[in-house]
Amino acid sequence: MSRPALALVLLVALAAAIVLGVRFGPVELTTGEVLAALAGSGPEWQRQIVVDLRLPRMLLGALVGGGLALAGATFQALLRNPLAEPYILGISGGASVGAVSVIALGLAGAASWVLPLAALAGALLAIGLVFRVATAAGRSLDVRVLLLAGVVVAAFFTACIAFILSVAEARTVQSAVLWIMGSLAGARWQSVLVAAAYTLPAAILLMGLARPLNLIAIGEETAQYLGADVERVKRTALALAALLTAAGVAVAGVIAFVGLVVPHAIRLLVGSDHRALLPLSFLGGATFLILCDIVAQVVLAPTQLPVGVITAFVGVPLFLVLLRRSLVA
Amino acid sequence: MRFTAERLLVRYPRGPGAALDGVSMDVPDGALYAVLGPNGSGKSTLLKALLGVLRVSEGRALVDGRDVASWSRRELARAVGVVSQAETIAFPLTVREMVAMGRYPWLGPLRTEREEDRAAIKRALEQCEVADLATRDVMTLSGGELQRVRLARALAQEPRALVLDEPTASLDIRHEMTILELLREWADGGMTVLVVTHGLDLAARFADHMLLLSRGRVAAEGPPARVMESGILEAVYRWPIAVAADPATGTPRVTPLRGRPA
Numbered sequence: 001m002s003r004p005a006l007a008l009v010l011l012v013a014l015a016a017a018i019v020l021g022v023r024f025g026p027v028e029l030t031t032g033e034v035l036a037a038l039a040g041s042g043p044e045w046q047r048q049i050v051v052d053l054r055l056p057r058m059l060l061g062a063l064v065g066g067g068l069a070l071a072g073a074t075f076q077a078l079l080r081n082p083l084a085e086p087y088i089l090g091i092s093g094g095a096s097v098g099a100v101s102v103i104a105l106g107l108a109g110a111a112s113w114v115l116p117l118a119a120l121a122g123a124l125l126a127i128g129l130v131f132r133v134a135t136a137a138g139r140s141l142d143v144r145v146l147l148l149a150g151v152v153v154a155a156f157f158t159a160c161i162a163f164i165l166s167v168a169e170a171r172t173v174q175s176a177v178l179w180i181m182g183s184l185a186g187a188r189w190q191s192v193l194v195a196a197a198y199t200l201p202a203a204i205l206l207m208g209l210a211r212p213l214n215l216i217a218i219g220e221e222t223a224q225y226l227g228a229d230v231e232r233v234k235r236t237a238l239a240l241a242a243l244l245t246a247a248g249v250a251v252a253g254v255i256a257f258v259g260l261v262v263p264h265a266i267r268l269l270v271g272s273d274h275r276a277l278l279p280l281s282f283l284g285g286a287t288f289l290i291l292c293d294i295v296a297q298v299v300l301a302p303t304q305l306p307v308g309v310i311t312a313f314v315g316v317p318l319f320l321v322l323l324r325r326s327l328v329a
Numbered sequence: 330m331r332f333t334a335e336r337l338l339v340r341y342p343r344g345p346g347a348a349l350d351g352v353s354m355d356v357p358d359g360a361l362y363a364v365l366g367p368n369g370s371g372k373s374t375l376l377k378a379l380l381g382v383l384r385v386s387e388g389r390a391l392v393d394g395r396d397v398a399s400w401s402r403r404e405l406a407r408a409v410g411v412v413s414q415a416e417t418i419a420f421p422l423t424v425r426e427m428v429a430m431g432r433y434p435w436l437g438p439l440r441t442e443r444e445e446d447r448a449a450i451k452r453a454l455e456q457c458e459v460a461d462l463a464t465r466d467v468m469t470l471s472g473g474e475l476q477r478v479r480l481a482r483a484l485a486q487e488p489r490a491l492v493l494d495e496p497t498a499s500l501d502i503r504h505e506m507t508i509l510e511l512l513r514e515w516a517d518g519g520m521t522v523l524v525v526t527h528g529l530d531l532a533a534r535f536a537d538h539m540l541l542l543s544r545g546r547v548a549a550e551g552p553p554a555r556v557m558e559s560g561i562l563e564a565v566y567r568w569p570i571a572v573a574a575d576p577a578t579g580t581p582r583v584t585p586l587r588g589r590p591a
Contacts, residue, residue, distance in 0.1 A: 080419045211438045215430055219416040224382050226486070227406030227434035272420035 001269050003276045010283035014062065017290040021058040022050055025297045026304075052188070060187035061293050061307075062286035063195040064248040065258050069285025070203055071241040071248075072259025073266075073277055077217040078237055079143050082267075086245040086259035089150035090126040093157025095249040098122025100161050100176045104168045108175070115179070116191075116250040122157075123246030129153055131238075141234055181306030182253035184293050191251050198247050202240045203282055209237050210274035217272065255308045257315030258285050264322050288314075330408060330490035330521040331393055332356040332379050338387035339374055339545075348374045350545040351388070356523050356538070361516035363532040364525045365556075366542035367566055372525040373414065373494055375542065379523070380411060380492060406434035410483030412476075412493040418467055424478050425463040428453055431485030450485050456511070457481035473504035480508065490521035497526065509535050529583045530575070533557050541565055557581035 001009075023029050027049060029037075036042035037050035071086040079088075087093075098118035102108045108115045130153055134146040161180075165173050212233040215223035223230050248255070262285045263277065270276050292310040299305065333356070339349040349371045356362045364372050377383035379390045381397035390397045392405065400408075410431070431453065432446045442450075454460040457477040462470065467478060476496060483491055491512070497505040505528075513535050516522045526532050532539055533553035541549040541556050543565040549556045559572045568585055575582040 076420075080417070082419060208438060211433060211436070214426075215433060217420055218418055218422070218427075218430075219413075221382060221413055222411075222416050224402055225380065225406060225409075225411035225413065226430055226482075227403040229402055267420065271426070272422050273426060 003270050006270055006280055014283055014287045017287050018058045021290050021294050022054045024294055026302050056189050056192045057184050057187040058290055059192045060195055061184050061290040063199045064252045065289025066282035066286035067199045067244040067248045068259040069262035069281040070278055071244045073263035073281045074206055074237050074241040076263055077213045079147055089130045090153035091123045091245045092249055092254040093154040094122035094126025095119040096180050097157050097160045099179050100164050103176045104164050104172050120246055120250035123249055126153055127242045140231055178306055179253050182255035182308030183306050184252055195251055202244050206240050207278045209233055210278050213274045255311055257311045258289055261315040261319045262288055331358050333391040336388040337378050337385050339378055340386050347545050352547055354540055358521055359519050360537045361522045362538045363536035364540045365532055370542040371545040372542055376492055376494055376525055403434045406486060408488055409490045409492060410486040410488035412479050412483050412496050414494045422467050424465050424467055427467050427478055428481045428485050431482040434486055449487055453481040453485040473500050493524045495525055534580045
């Protein structure tokens with residue numbers, strides 16, 4: 001498929017997904033009712049559902065899903081490993097420890113910003129730890145050490161979570177597990193604005209690094225010979241991708257597989273040129289997460305499933321099919 | 330372009346001794362210069378030091394008289410094209426995309442391809458005879474094809490010098506000769522060509538100068554006739570060797586003899 005064609009398809013799909021997401025949920029609205037609510041002429045309860053709940057939820061889904069897919073594509077290029085994903089540096093583990101801690105201590109309800117802030121602090125702790133280890137060996141950042149340190153740090157955080165949950169009350173355990181599975185239910189305009197304020201600049205900066213990432217994806221030494229400032233590009237891109245992931249986890253929990261499956265699918269369709277891969281992954285991730293979130297809301301309505309469950313349910317089979325297809329091709 | 334090494338000393342952390350131990354050399358402008366030596370004698374290390382991707386403990390590496398560390402990567406990439414020993418390609422990539430990467434030093438991260446860039450890419454594809462592979466995925470290429478594509482990428486940089494690390498390793502006669510003939514042709518056209526190789530006989534036929542390394546030190550240097558001596562080669566490769574003029578070409582030819590290590 002040509003790149004402009006796929007960009008167009010994804011843009012239309014994203015717009016359609018947002019429209020669907022505003023119409024469907026525990027309560028189904030007609031397109032007329034949605035338009036009336038947006039114009040401010042419908043009943044107040046419909047305006048609340050559309051403007052206060054569903055629209056911010058869809059936009060937050062787009063930002064988080066796009067950010068995760070973009071971060072995933074970046075990690076895959078930097079680590080030269082198609083199996084890399086945004087949580088590979090222990091970011092999800094760190095964020096989960098932060099969130100689970102405040103839930104277990106009963107502080108999560110104190111104010112709406114406590115939980116995301118604790119999750120962000122945990123994620124940043126993980127990133128700082130892993131970066132420090134990977135740069136300690138010499139002056140240059142070794143991505144293999146980064147990968148290994150990420151795996152070990154993640155294992156440590158998993159143990160921390162297991163410890164906290166084993167001594168916590170049953171109610172705490174349930175809300176902690178639900179948080180870890182990821183959800184967009186907490187979306188409000190405030191969180192959308194915060195998410196947009198970091199996601200969009202970070203995304204634009206990363207896309208500006210697309211061409212040097214192309215070079216690094218075929219080897220750091222080769223990239224140097226082709227004129228790329230490898231060390232600077234590597235550090236900047238890693239930091240941006242890590243921050244995108246951390247911020248996404250902070251507002252929506254650990255949403256699995258978006259960052260792994262989406263870049264894979266896009267790469268199969270348009271190849272590995274990051275000038276196309278990065279923006280298209282962002283669009284693809286945004287659309288994918290919104291669609292999964294709609295499914296999570298309606299499939300067992302009125303019970304809402306964590307969206308991370310759906311992204312895994314859809315993402316795993318999709319990934320396996322793509323993997324098989326890429327082997328056959 | 331001119332490459333100069335002044336008493337280079339390189340130590341690898343945890344390595345046994347110095348990988349390069351006081352190596353001095355001078356690659357004159359427009360020469361085809363071959364670096365030879367046994368496995369582990371420091372050939373690749375010497376190239377990396379000359380290209381500024383390896384920190385030297387002592388001594389200096391100069392490119393056109395300037396310390397290589399004072400060149401920015403982009404500035405150096407406009408002047409010197411490199412074909413390194415191997416690269417692992419983890420993602421699908423077409424031949425055209427691969428060769429187009431050679432334009433990075435001229436375009437930088439943001440500018441899009443201009444007419445002159447497309448012309449340079451086309452020229453490089455044609456000169457290396459890979460134009461008909463342009464839309465192929467590089468992961469599906471044979472060893473000989475991939476090597477010519479990597480050479481085309483270096484050529485697309487429009488460099489004044491080429492540095493190659495065993496460019497013909499594991500290639501058959503036709504592919505090896507194609508690449509060497511191209512290198513000779515470019516050197517005759519004024520390009521400086523610095524090549525690491527194991528092929529003594531072919532180096533003696535194609536190169537203007539040879540440098541023979543042994544355990545990180547220069548064992549011999551000069552025109553092929555001076556370096557291709559059985560005494561020198563036997564000492565460096567630690568194996569009985571006969572050198573005779575090849576009946577077909579008249580250039581020195583090496584024959585390793587049967588027997589025990591000298």
